[in-house]
Amino acid sequence: MASPVFSGQPRSLSSRGTVVLEAIKHAILTGALPPGRQLVETELAQQLGVSKTPVREALKTLAGAGLVTMSEYKGATVRTVDDALMEWVYDLRLLLEPEAVTRTVERGADLAPAAEALRRADAAADRAERSLANRDFHRALYAGCGNPLLVSTLDSLRDQTALISAAAWERVPTWEAEADEHREILRAAEAGSAAEAAELLRAHVCGFVERVRAGGGL
CATH class of the missing domain: 1.20.120.530 (GntR ligand-binding domain-like)
Known part of the structure; x- marks a missing residue:
C-alpha cells in the first residue's frame, strides 16, 4: 500500500485510536481507499505506524458506521457505493x-x-x-x-x-x-x-x- 493513502490524516488529535479512525475514514472519503478495497490490518498498521489493535478497533467502528463491510472469508473491505x-x-x-x-x-x-x-x-x-x-x-x-x-x-x-x-x-x-x-x-x-x-x-x-x-x- 502506498504511503500517500494517508497523506491527509489528522495530526492534532491526542488519542491514537481516534487518529487511526479518522485517518482511515479520511482515506475512504477521498477515494484513496476506494470502494471494494480490501483493508488488511497489518498493512494499515504499518502505514500508520501503530499496532494492529487500534486498526482493528477502527475497522469495527467504521463497519458500524456503514463505511466498511466485514466478511468471515474476505475480511474488511471499503463499502461499495451504488x-x-x-x-x-x-x-x-x-x-x-x-x-x-x-x-x-x-x-x-x-x-x-x-x-x-x-x-x-x-x-x-x-x-x-x-x-x-x-x-x-x-x-x-x-x-x-x-x-x-x-x-x-x-x-x-x-x-x-x-x-x-x-x-x-x-x-x-x-x-x-x-x-x-x-x-x-x-x-x-x-x-x-x-x-x-x-x-x-x-x-x-x-x-x-x-x-x-x-x-x-x-
Whole structure:
C-alpha cells in the first residue's frame, strides 16, 4: 500500500485510536481507499505506524458506521457505493430529517454550529473535509429537535451520507450548488420559518438524488 493513502490524516488529535479512525475514514472519503478495497490490518498498521489493535478497533467502528463491510472469508473491505444504497439512505432521511429540522426551528435551538459548518465546508481542502463539514451542517439543524431517538437515528446515517456524497462528487461535482442550498436552508431556519426550512431541506435532499441520477448514477 502506498504511503500517500494517508497523506491527509489528522495530526492534532491526542488519542491514537481516534487518529487511526479518522485517518482511515479520511482515506475512504477521498477515494484513496476506494470502494471494494480490501483493508488488511497489518498493512494499515504499518502505514500508520501503530499496532494492529487500534486498526482493528477502527475497522469495527467504521463497519458500524456503514463505511466498511466485514466478511468471515474476505475480511474488511471499503463499502461499495451504488444507487440502491443512495436510495435507501436518502429515503430514510426524507422521512425523518425535515420533521427534525421543523422541531429544531420551532424550539429556537442554537444554529451557530450550522453556520460554522458552512464556513468549514467553504474552506475545505478536499472532498472528505467538505463532505464531513456538510454532514455536520445537517446535524446542527436536527440536533435541537428535542427527541434523542430521532437524533441518534439520523446520526446513524451520517457517515454513509458522507460516503455517498464523496462518491457522487467524483463524477458530478455539485458541491457549489449544494452550498447555496445550505445557505438558503440556514437563512430560513435563522428567520424562524420552520415550514420553509423543512421544505428547502426536502428539496435539497431530493435535488441531490436527482442530480446523481441525471449524471448516470453512482
